[in-house]
Amino acid sequence: QVQLVESGGGVVQPGRSLRLSCAASGFNFRNYAMHWVRQAPGKGLEWVALISYDGSKKFYADSVKGRFTISRDNSKNTLFLQMSSLRTEDTAVFYCARDYGEVDFYYHMAVWGTGTTVTVSS
Amino acid sequence: QSALTQTPSASGSPGQSVTISCTGTNRDVGGYNYVSWYQQHPGKAPKLMIYEVKKRPSGVPDRFSGSKSGNTAFLTVSGLQPEDEADYYCSSYAGRNYLVFGGGTMLTVL
Numbered sequence: 001q002v003q004l005v006e007s008g009g010g011v012v013q014p015g016r017s018l019r020l021s022c023a024a025s026g027f028n029f030r031n032y033a034m035h036w037v038r039q040a041p042g043k044g045l046e047w048v049a050l051i052s053y054d055g056s057k058k059f060y061a062d063s064v065k066g067r068f069t070i071s072r073d074n075s076k077n078t079l080f081l082q083m084s085s086l087r088t089e090d091t092a093v094f095y096c097a098r099d100y101g102e103v104d105f106y107y108h109m110a111v112w113g114t115g116t117t118v119t120v121s122s
Numbered sequence: 123q124s125a126l127t128q129t130p131s132a133s134g135s136p137g138q139s140v141t142i143s144c145t146g147t148n149r150d151v152g153g154y155n156y157v158s159w160y161q162q163h164p165g166k167a168p169k170l171m172i173y174e175v176k177k178r179p180s181g182v183p184d185r186f187s188g189s190k191s192g193n194t195a196f197l198t199v200s201g202l203q204p205e206d207e208a209d210y211y212c213s214s215y216a217g218r219n220y221l222v223f224g225g226g227t228m229l230t231v232l
Contacts, residue, residue: 108173
């Protein structure tokens with residue numbers, strides 16, 4: 001079945017880096033744009049980043065621009081989020097999500113992973 | 123880009139209808155028909171319930187409906203059921219490939 005599984009979360013000190021992965025299965029990964037969305041403890045959802053189906057276009061929320069990099073490896077059906085200069089306010093559950101339709105951007109998240117927790121603390 | 127505004131809580135009895143609002147600006151909700159609604163149960167991942175303002179993905183009950191008027195979008199849940207108790211988030215395209223979420227509404231089924 002269609003599935004997204006995130007990994008790579010953990011506890012990291014402020015200022016350090018961390019790379020999240022999202023393994024996709026059950027659908028043609030290379031045809032879909034992908035998102036990262038995060039949720040701080042007890043808070044709402046925050047869109048983080050978006051990447052086109054072929055990786056040629058990348059977009060970021062202002063809160064992470066210049067610190068986070070979204071990428072993908074279509075040969076391995078995997079999405080990544082490289083996070084650097086981490087701050088305590090980046091502490092959150094990070095979800096990867098598949099865009100609704102193929103090739104183009106649809107701006108709706110139709111499939112979600114279960115999330116991976118990132119804690120930034122000294 | 124500011125978050126969309128949702129009332130923090132809503133409630134209704136089983137069988138009743140409840141409507142949740144999501145207010146933005148003409149640069150997001152009012153400017154595009156890319157409004158979606160997500161349901162999130164505690165400790166679970168969000169689930170897409172409505173997309174493009176009023177379309178339902180396959181498998182979502184027709185008790186869930188969406189609409190929009192000006193800069194405000196609405197999610198109506200008719201015939202409330204206990205399993206509808208959850209947090210609901212709206213989202214909108216805000217131009218330049220940027221997305222914004224609402225702060226969420228906690229729906230309680232009394």
